[in-house]
Amino acid sequence: MEHKTDKLIFPRITLAGLKGGSGKTIVSLGLSRLFFQKGLKVKPFKKGPDYIDAKWLSLAAENSASNLDPFLFPVSKVQSLFWSFANFHDIAVIEGNRGLFDGKDVHGSYSTAELCRILQAPVVLVIDCTKVTRTMAAVVLGCKLFEEDLNLAGVILNQTAGQRHRTIIRNSIEQYTDVPVLGALPKIRHNPIPERHMGLISDQEHADLEDIFQSISKLVEDNVDTDKVLEIARHAPCAAPVHEETNSLHKFHNHDKPTIGVVRDKALWFYYEENLEALRQSGAGLIDLTLLDKKDWPEIHGLYLGGGFPETMAQALDENTILKKRLKILSARGLPIYAECGGFMYLAESLEYEDRCFSMAGILPVRTKLFKKPQGHGYVQARVARKNPFYPVGELITGHEFHYSRCLELPDNLSFCFELDRGVGIADGLDGICYRNVLAGYTHIHAFGAGKWAENFVKAALIYKNSVLSNQESCPDIHCQ
Known part of the structure; x- marks a missing residue:
């Protein structure tokens, strides 16, 4: 600068x-x-x-x-x-x-x-x-x-x-x-x-x-x-020049960028602009997507589902069965998917809201329900406890949560990525369910406090893209190094 x-x-x-x-x-x-x-x-x-x-x-x-x-x-x-x-x-x-x-x-x-x-x-x-x-x-x-x-x-x-x-x-x-x-x-x-x-x-x-x-x-x-x-x-005071880069994430050099889809519609739209910019600087091409349209998506190599208000669009999400089937196939093939809060709720089997139960994507074996009072609200400090595409095991990350929903009757065989030193998460101080190359939970992160999240996300998307180009039936489970 x-x-x-x-x-x-x-x-x-x-x-x-x-x-x-x-x-x-x-x-x-x-x-x-x-x-x-x-x-x-x-x-x-x-x-x-x-x-x-x-x-x-x-x-x-x-x-x-x-x-x-x-x-x-x-x-x-x-x-x-x-x-x-x-x-x-x-x-x-x-x-x-x-x-x-x-x-x-x-x-x-x-x-x-x-x-x-x-x-x-x-x-x-x-x-x-x-x-x-x-x-x-x-x-x-x-x-x-x-x-x-x-x-x-x-x-x-x-x-x-x-x-x-x-x-x-x-x-x-x-x-x-x-x-x-x-x-x-x-x-x-x-x-x-x-x-x-x-x-x-x-x-x-x-x-x-x-x-x-x-x-x-x-x-x-x-x-x-x-x-x-x-x-x-x-009259606010001047400052000495700041020499540190605003985004110190390593830029991934690749002439043929992987494409990461970002869902931005009336259901999901909570994103920090710096998170998206970090993905771009790390080498990804971003494309806006919607969960509310039955039209086919272009080819993507990663998917980012932010937070939002899925409950306000629950009927439309329920009725879009074509997209839900497509996402199930993509996740089973190993598409890297990162989902926060509302995005996590969409990946669940169902969402209960105002005495009605709506079918969601069904990628994760959990059900969520909206309550009248917050079920988690405040800063989060998390330790990465399981291999995944986005964070190395042992890394400490900071984030926040604000959700009126919680999961009901969790199965015993869930794999959690985050152990929380601070925060509620999904249950008992655990958050971030892992399935194949999916990581989804209630924690929102900011790229500047999440290590090499963006760089790792882009690398995972490139691995998936190469598996598609080589006609592999599915991408292997990706573990961050």
Whole structure:
């Protein structure tokens, strides 16, 4: 990467909250869209493991969002990934997750505040002011003093009841702290983006996206001093050039690339863009596929099934018997298949949802069922315990899980790839069912925290491709070295 100067300049702002549901997503989306409309090239980021907020940020900024999390991958890669965008964007809008200081332990490890210190990013705190006035000044002062080296540059009041309410809170914060109030949002009757059990509803379920973003951006423009927010972002400190490559995965050199299919449709669409880019850099050609169409697929040499909401498309998945038969044949022939969460659920025999049972691909001898409460939620630390195409035995990987489904009545002869030091997985701290060259489970990985996953995936796809070219009846079971 070439640098224009000996210092990297990257205006940036982090929108954080006191808790989940504080309003930081609405503000982040509104600012991203407004800055874009000003002619700025906006690079959105989402702190933590999250697909849905990141997708909405991408749509608001009309630019793909990246996730940043010091648990999912090393701090050096957090920095190199972030700063790799500096010379090509005018501003970074970073949306935090949960409360500002909330992490995985009492020390706040891997919190939004920690990420802000890593990136030297100023923080604007979005605070829910429902049924509170002067007390909010004490809360803001506490956040200002709670951790050293945190640049709390301003607050935005949310859910304010009226002008008198806003005036008392604003005057209290400005009298008792030196933190400026940058705006005050009124109570809104309806969330412009409805939510379901895993957070915001997918953009794919809305036909009126422009109306949604127009409503959000007007709300923010009318009630927030966006020029002041932009000024704060532009005063963020410069950084020394980052020399580490954002993706250190070895590039596989091959003139005839193997093709890996990536299912991206209304059922499955949870992917980190860096995962896909890592596959490309490792030598794969990627092609988008769908589980919802009965048309034949082109020839593929590997298949990536991400997470999503298979339950919302369960009827269509059930009825596509042609594709299910095709996938069974491909998996039996040894096609390398990597499936995460929703993709794992699709590979099972069935999916129970809202008192109905739907037939899935039937590649794995398990059945899943959706419940009203999370069955697994949080960071995952896994040790690779079994030979497979994607990871060497003994490797430690980091990831996350968030699923409302779980498996029912597991057979005794299942082979699991992952032993979890942290996380729930499929059952009893085990995750990642192995069958032939299939690895499927509830754990989501990020390529920067998963060793040579991408490189190994591409090598496995090439082995499969060569077996097809040599007219072998099936590809051998592939074991990562």
